[in-house]
Structures are given as C-alpha cells and as structure tokens.
Amino acid sequence: xxxxxxxxxxxxxxxxxxxxxxxxxxxxxxxxxxxxxxxxxxxxxxxxxxxxxxxxxxxxxxxxxxxxxxxxxxxxxxxxxxxxxxxxxxxxxxxxxxxxxxxxxxxxxxxxxxxxxxxxxxxxxxxxxxxxxxxxxxxxxxxxxxxxxxxxxxxxxxxxxxxxxxxxxxxxxxxxxxxxxxxxxxxxxxxxxxxxxxxxxxxxxxxxxxxxxxxxxxxxxxxxxxxxxxxxxxxxxxxxxxxxxxxxxxxxxxxxxxxxxxxxxxxxxxxxxxxxxxxxxxxxxxxxxxxxxxxxxxxxxxxxxxxxxxxxxxxxxxxxxxxxxxxxxxxxxxxxxxxxxxxxxxxxxxxxxxxxxxxxxxxxxxxxxxxxxxxxxxxxxxxxxxxxxxxxxxxxxxxxxxxxxxxxxxxxxxxxxxxxxxxxxxxxxxxxxxxxxxxxxxxxxxxxxxxxxxxxxxxxxxxxxxxxxxxxxxxxxxxxxxxxxxxxxxxxxxxxxxxxxxxxxxxxxxxxxxxxxxxxxxxxxxxxxxxxxxxxxxxxxxxxxxxxxxxxxxxxxxxxxxxxxxxxxxxxxxxxxxxxxxxxxxxxxxxxxxxxxxxxxxxxxxxxxxxxxxxxxxxxxxxxxxxxxxxxxxxxxxxxxxxxxxxxxxxxxxxxxxxxxxxxxxxxxxxxxxxxxxxxxxxxxxxxxxxxxxxxxxxxxxxxxxxxxxxxxxxxxxxxxxxxxxxxxxxxxxxxxxxxxxxxxxxxxxxxxxxxxx
Amino acid sequence: xxxxxxxxxxxxxxxxxxxxxxxxxxxxxxxxxxxxxxxxxxxxxxxxxxx
Numbered sequence: 001x002x003x004x005x006x007x008x009x010x011x012x013x014x015x016x017x018x019x020x021x022x023x024x025x026x027x028x029x030x031x032x033x034x035x036x037x038x039x040x041x042x043x044x045x046x047x048x049x050x051x052x053x054x055x056x057x058x059x060x061x062x063x064x065x066x067x068x069x070x071x072x073x074x075x076x077x078x079x080x081x082x083x084x085x086x087x088x089x090x091x092x093x094x095x096x097x098x099x100x101x102x103x104x105x106x107x108x109x110x111x112x113x114x115x116x117x118x119x120x121x122x123x124x125x126x127x128x129x130x131x132x133x134x135x136x137x138x139x140x141x142x143x144x145x146x147x148x149x150x151x152x153x154x155x156x157x158x159x160x161x162x163x164x165x166x167x168x169x170x171x172x173x174x175x176x177x178x179x180x181x182x183x184x185x186x187x188x189x190x191x192x193x194x195x196x197x198x199x200x201x202x203x204x205x206x207x208x209x210x211x212x213x214x215x216x217x218x219x220x221x222x223x224x225x226x227x228x229x230x231x232x233x234x235x236x237x238x239x240x241x242x243x244x245x246x247x248x249x250x251x252x253x254x255x256x257x258x259x260x261x262x263x264x265x266x267x268x269x270x271x272x273x274x275x276x277x278x279x280x281x282x283x284x285x286x287x288x289x290x291x292x293x294x295x296x297x298x299x300x301x302x303x304x305x306x307x308x309x310x311x312x313x314x315x316x317x318x319x320x321x322x323x324x325x326x327x328x329x330x331x332x333x334x335x336x337x338x339x340x341x342x343x344x345x346x347x348x349x350x351x352x353x354x355x356x357x358x359x360x361x362x363x364x365x366x367x368x369x370x371x372x373x374x375x376x377x378x379x380x381x382x383x384x385x386x387x388x389x390x391x392x393x394x395x396x397x398x399x400x401x402x403x404x405x406x407x408x409x410x411x412x413x414x415x416x417x418x419x420x421x422x423x424x425x426x427x428x429x430x431x432x433x434x435x436x437x438x439x440x441x442x443x444x445x446x447x448x449x450x451x452x453x454x455x456x457x458x459x460x461x462x463x464x465x466x467x468x469x470x471x472x473x474x475x476x477x478x479x480x481x482x483x484x485x486x487x488x489x490x491x492x493x494x495x496x497x498x499x500x501x502x503x504x505x506x507x508x509x510x511x512x513x514x515x516x517x518x519x520x521x522x523x524x525x526x527x528x529x530x531x532x533x534x535x536x537x538x539x540x541x542x543x544x545x546x547x548x549x550x551x552x553x554x555x556x557x558x559x560x561x562x563x564x565x566x567x568x569x570x571x572x573x574x575x576x577x578x579x580x581x582x583x584x585x586x587x588x589x590x591x592x593x594x595x596x597x598x599x600x601x602x603x604x605x606x607x608x609x610x611x612x613x614x615x616x617x618x619x620x621x622x623x624x625x626x627x628x629x630x631x632x633x634x635x636x637x638x639x640x641x642x643x644x645x646x647x648x649x650x651x652x653x654x655x656x657x658x659x660x661x662x663x664x665x666x667x668x669x670x671x672x673x674x675x676x677x678x679x680x681x682x683x684x685x686x687x688x689x690x691x692x693x694x695x696x697x698x699x700x701x702x703x704x705x706x707x708x709x710x711x712x713x714x715x716x717x718x719x720x721x722x723x724x725x726x727x728x729x730x731x732x733x734x735x736x737x738x739x740x741x742x743x744x745x746x747x748x749x750x751x752x753x754x755x756x757x758x
Numbered sequence: 759x760x761x762x763x764x765x766x767x768x769x770x771x772x773x774x775x776x777x778x779x780x781x782x783x784x785x786x787x788x789x790x791x792x793x794x795x796x797x798x799x800x801x802x803x804x805x806x807x808x809x
Contacts, residue, residue: 020808042797043794043798043801046797046798047801064794065790065794066791066793066794066797067791067793067794068790068791110778110784114781114782117777117780117781117784118777121773121774121776121777121780124773125770125773130768141762144762313791434789514778558808
C-alpha cells in the first residue's frame with residue numbers, strides 16, 4: 001500500500017472542525033495552524049501553496065516550509081476557518097494535521113544553539129588576545145590580556161558548559177563514566193590552573209583552550225540533536241495519517257463522530273466501506289470482507305458476518321458494518337502488542353553507543369596519564385606548580401575534541417544522505433546497529449509485497465472478456481476486483497455497459513447485460529458446475545449464466561524494487577529470510593518469486609519474537625523489516641529495524657528507520673550508508689588516537705604551550721570533519737541504477753485506476 | 759598602553775553586537791527553513807509571503 005493510497009483511504013482531508021481544534025490562538029484575533037504536506041518538494045510548490053492559500057478569504061499569512069514539508073497558516077478568527085485543506089487538496093497537495101507542533105520551537109535545541117553561539121563568539125574574542133600574547137606581547141600587556149581572557153572565559157564556561165557538567169554529573173552519580181567526565185575535569189582544571197597562574201604571574205594561560213574546547217564539542221552536540229529532532233518531527237507527522245475517530249450510533253438513534261479514546265465497550269460503531277475498524281468488536285450486522293494485512297499479515301481478505309469478532313485496524317472492503325465495541329484500547333489486540341513491545345525493548349536496552357564505549361576506554365587512560373605525569377614531574381623536580389601545569393597540559397591536549405566530533409559529524413552527514421532518499425533515522429545508535437546487521441528478516445505482506453494482488457498475464461487475456469470483467473469489477477472494493485479494473489484501465493479499452501449491479505459479500509459481483517446474468521467472483525459461486533476451476537491459486541472467474549468465460553489468476557504485487565533490493569542485500573553479504581503471518585501458499589509463492597530459500601508462514605507475533613531471539617542466540621544481528629501490527633514486537637526486539645511509511649503507528653514507533661518511498665531498495669541503501677558511516681567513524685577514532693599518540697609524549701615532556709595546544713586541537717578537529725565529509729562522495733555498491741523494467745504496472749497507475757477505493 | 763583603553767572595549771562591543779545579531783536571527787526563525795530559503799531567492803514576484 002502506498003503512502004498516497006493510505007492517505008486517501010484512511011484519512012480524508014481534515015475537516016474544518018478538526019482544523020479549528022488543532023489551531024491555536026496567536027493574539028490579535030488570529031489563529032494559526034500547522035499542516036503537514038509531505039508532497040512539498042521544490043520551490044515551485046512553496047510558491048503555488050502560498051499564492052493559492054493567500055487568496056482564501058480571511059487568511060492573513062501563509063508560510064510553506066520546504067525543510068519540514070509543512071505549511072503554517074494564519075487567519076482572522078471568525079465563525080469557521082477557511083477551507084485550507086480542501087484548497088491544498090485541489091492544487092494537488094494532500095495535507096494532514098501536523099503531529100508535532102513545529103511552531104513551538106524545540107527548547108533544548110534553542111538552548112544548545114545559544115550555548116554554541118556564546119562559546120563561538122567568546123572563543124573568537126579570547127583568541128584575539130591570545131594571538132597577541134603568542135605574537136610576543138609581554139609583561140604588563142600579557143597580564144592584562146590574560147586578565148581580560150579570564151573575564152570572558154569564566155561566564156562562558158559557566159553558561160555554555162552546563163550541558164557537559166550536567167551529563168557528567170549524572171553519569172558519575174550512577175557510577176558510570178562517559179565522554180563528558182574527562183571534558184568537565186579538563187575544562188575545570190585548565191581554568192583553575194590558569195586562574196591561579198594569573199595571580200602567581202605564570203607565563204601560560206589556557207583560557208582560550210578551555211573555551212575553544214567547549215565550542216568544538218558543542219558543535220558536535222548540536223549537530224547530533226538537530227539530526228534527531230528532524231527525524232522525530234517527520235515521524236510524528238506521519239502518525240496523523242491514521243484515522244483518529246469513528247462514527248458511533250447512540251441508543252437514541254443519532255450518530256456522532258467520536259475520537260478513538262472516547263469509544264467505550266458496548267457502543268455501536270459504524271464502519272463504512274473503505275474505513276478501518278476503530279476498536280475490537282463483534283459484528284452486529286453486515287456482510288463484508290476484511291483486509292487484515294496490516295494486523296496479521298494475511299494477504300487474502302477474510303469474509304465475515306454477524307457474530308464475527310473483528311480486530312481494530314482491519315480495513316472494511318465490503319458493505320457498511322455495525323459493530324459492538326468489546327474492548328477499549330487496554331484490552332485489545334493492539335494493547336497485547338504494546339505489552340510484547342515493551343518486553344522486547346528491554347532486551348535491547350543494554351546496547352552501548354560507540355562513543356560511550358570509546359569514552360569508557362579513553363577516560364581512564366587519559367586520567368592516569370595526567371596523574372602519572374603529575375607524580376613523575378613532582379618526583380623529578382619537587383615543583384608542585386610545574387607538575388600541575390604539565391598535568392593540565394596533558395588533560396587539555398588529550399581532551400576529546402576530535403573524539404567528540406568523530407561520531408556526530410559522520411552520523412549527521414549519513415542521516416542527510418538517507419533523508420535525500422526518503423529514509424528517516426530515529427537516532428544515531430540505530431545507524432551504528434544497522435552497520436552490524438548480518439541478516440535481514442522480512443515480513444511479507446505490506447513489506448515485500450504491496451499487500452494488493454495483481455493480474456497475471458494481463459496482456460494475454462482476451463480483451464473483450466477482460467473489459468466485461470472490469471465493467472463489473474470497478475464497482476467493488478475487493479482487492480482482486482480492483483486489480484482487474486486497474487489492469488484493464490491500463491490497456492484503455494472501453495468497457496461495455498452493464499446494469500442491475502449488486503455485490504454479494506464473500507462471493508462476488510453480479511450484473512445483467514444483454515439479457516444474461518454475469519457473475520464475477522469465486523469459482524464455485526460464479527460457475528458452480530465447472531468443478532475443474534476449483535484450484536489453489538487465487539483466482540476470479542467471469543461467468544455468463546453459470547458458464548465460465550474467463551478465469552483470472554492473481555499473485556501478490558511485489559513492492560517496487562523488491563527483486564533488485566534482495567539481490568543487492570545478497571551482494572552485500574547479508575542473509576535474507578521471510579517470516580510472515582500469512583498462509584504457507586502465499587508466502588511460498590513470494591519467496592519463490594524473489595528466490596528466498598528460508599521462509600516461515602503462519603507465524604504469530606510471539607513466534608516472530610521467538611525467531612528473532614533464536615537468531616540472536618545464534619550470534620546473528622538481525623535487521624527486521626516489517627509494517628504490520630503483528631511485526632511491531634519483532635521490530636522492537638530485532639537488533640535494528642526498518643518500517644515503511646505505510647506501517648501502523650506502533651510499528652513505525654518501534655522501528656529505528658522509516659522509509660517514506662515505496663521502493664524497497666531503501667533497505668540495501670541504508671545498510672550501505674550505515675556501513676560506510678561505520679568505516680568513517682572508525683577512521684575518525686583512529687585519527688584521534690593517532691593524534692593523541694603523537695601529542696601525549698610532548699605534553700608529558702612539558703613541551704606543550706597554549707599555542708601548541710590550540711593548534712593541535714583545532715587541527716585534529718578539522719581533520720576529523722574533513723574525513724567525515726567523504727561520506728558525501730562516491731558510495732561503492734550503494735549507487736543504484738534506474739529500476740530494471742519489471743512485469744508490473746507502475747504503482748501510480750494502480751492508484752489512479754483504483755477508482756472505488758479512493 | 760592608553761590605546762588599549764579604547765580598543766579593548768571596542769573589540770568587546772563588536773563581539774557582543776555579533777552575538778546579539780546572531781541570537782536575534784535565531785529567534786526570528788531565519789534558520790527554520792534553510793532549504794526553502796535557497797529556493798526563494800529564485801522567485802521573481804515581489805509579493806512577500808507574510809509571516
């Protein structure tokens with residue numbers, strides 16, 4: 001299922017009432033609303049949207065945002081908001097209410113940027129004095145310049161250093177150590193030592209080094225935060241694609257639209273054709289077929305009637321249903337999945353990020369080196385002050401400037417490359433874990449396949465029979481009927497006229513044309529006498545007066561790029577297996593089509609979890625790719641996980657990566673970027689270690705002056721950043737060629753032709 | 759030495775002005791859509807999108 005189809009089927013444009021509820025008053029008698037518009041992709045879109053909305057009655061300001069793909073609109077408070085969403089829809093941009101409030105600035109990020117700015121401007125000013133000292137200013141001047149530097153450095157260290165002190169304190173309090181501990185100790189000691197020297201009239205002062213250190217480290221910290229904030233916003237915006245309410249029939253006969261949380265057991269809920277079931281319940285009336293692919297992974301619709309139990313999230317393909325809700329959010333299938341997810345996530349909590357692992361090794365080495373230098377110099381010279389100066393120089397020169405930048409700069413660039421391909425990354429740890437993946441476990445329905453059937457050999461079917469079948473099929477929401485109609489529409493033949501159309505749930509469509517009865521549907525219903533048609537392949541029969549005219553066979557439509565994606569994964573040396581909740585036959589045919597040897601069918605959510613635990617026990621690090629509710633626990637349990645944008649909310653929230661485009665080649669591409677990023681991170685660590693290996697002996701020998709420290713620190717940081725930039729360059733194996741021609745209609749054509757489903 | 763009485767405060771003041779300007783630009787939302795800003799420079803029409 002494509003994002004567009006999902007948007008069209010599940011969430012109509014927000015109504016005026018919804019927009020009014022989501023908007024906020026901004027003073028001056030105006031209200032403001034932020035809408036997420038995923039289709040914005042160029043300057044032209046910005047212009048079209050701003051012009052078009054700007055002409056609406058009552059709108060005072062419009063601002064489209066290309067970075068966050070959203071539109072902020074203000075209007076004069078009146079009886080009703082302008083038809084913003086409808087107008088956007090009319091110009092071809094589907095809008096939905098933004099899940100996150102982008103208008104409210106991210107407070108933590110704003111604080112980081114302020115700290116960064118203060119540190120940046122302060123280090124520039126201190127450097128002006130330091131350069132004078134290095135250039136030879138002596139005596140009185142030197143003392144004055146050091147004094148001024150101290151005056152700038154003290155407030156800056158207190159203000160901009162908070163992020164590090166807080167984090168270091170939190171780590172120490174829990175008996176751990178992280179990168180911020182050596183930073184805090186280094187900065188603190190450097191300032192204290194220099195401050196003492198200021199009055200003891202020592203020759204050196206490290207105020208510039210301390211402030212510059214904070215500046216470089218804050219750059220890394222800010223980039224890291226920026227990357228995660230952006231991904232969070234976009235993933236939160238996606239959440240609003242799903243419906244947020246349902247039509248409830250009250251006992252007095254009136255109907256009202258209630259939010260999902262307000263639906264209580266015993267309420268009667270109306271589920272129209274093409275809507276998702278809002279809560280678990282029992283069918284009171286109506287015959288229909290339900291698409292359960294997003295919930296259980298079954299690709300074939302299931303026929304249900306009065307008395308049947310239905311799960312929240314299944315899609316009604318047939319007649320309107322009346323359902324008595326049996327469970328609220330707590331007692332539903334969804335809640336069971338959420339419990340499994342919580343348990344599964346605990347199994348992954350032990351993962352330590354590479355920077356923390358490096359800090360665990362690094363901090364003890366640096367601190368013992370500084371201590372040994374202090375003791376050594378004290379023993380050799382008996383001079384406390386000299387020994388302390390050397391120890392501080394050791395701490396400063398080894399302070400993890402380059403280490404602090406080594407990871408975030410690479411991950412920011414990697415995240416950017418992924419975003420260009422429509423892949424959202426939740427946080428940097430996911431990237432590190434993805435690079436370690438050695439096996440990919442795919443869900444089938446909705447992940448390897450689109451969850452929709454396609455007609456086999458459409459080009460060889462008899463055009464007249466196909467046109468006749470399509471004439472019936474366009475009136476049904478059944479996936480096979482839609483596939484038939486789409487295949488016929490792609491050929492462009494005219495459809496004959498039929499009348500007296502009616503759909504019989506679980507059987508097919510009946511109509512009359514030219515004095516005979518036409519039936520399109522199950523073989524034993526359309527042509528009861530033709531016993532030879534009862535076969536195992538999913539098929540639909542067109543019959544005239546009980547005699548079969550044509551038989552249409554279907555298979556599941558593969559997701560675009562599925563074939564190339566799997567061969568790329570194999571080429572990357574990763575194993576592939578399919579674990580699906582669907583029936584054996586459906587899984588086997590997809591596995592055969594894609595050349596996958598290992599697959600498992602009829603797997604319950606707990607079974608998927610067990611399979612991943614088993615793989616982990618064998619020493620594998622599986623990447624789970626899935627979209628359904630039944631995959632969500634497995635997504636949370638897997639070493640690393642990806643979900644398509646069409647996945648259920650819970651699945652997207654459990655996944656480390658979300659890919660927004662249909663093409664499955666996002667998976668090998670993300671792995672290639674992650675592996676490349678890992679190489680660069682390791683190179684960066686190697687560079688940082690090399691730098692320390694060279695600089696440390698000089699520092700211990702007492703040869704490091706503040707000038708040397710400043711040069712070494714900025715030099716090593718620049719090298720690390722330059723190395724990370726190489727991720728922008730050529731990517732071996734990841735550069736994909738244009739899709740090879742595949743035997744399936746373009747997804748766009750499918751969506752366009754799927755008339756009744758929209 | 760006496761020239762420093764002027765130059766040092768001037769250099770401080772310039773630094774502070776730069777910092778203030780940056781914080782102002784940050785607060786007024788000029789970094790909220792960097793991709794969009796790159797496109798907007800190409801727009802021909804004069805009408806300003808309101809903010």
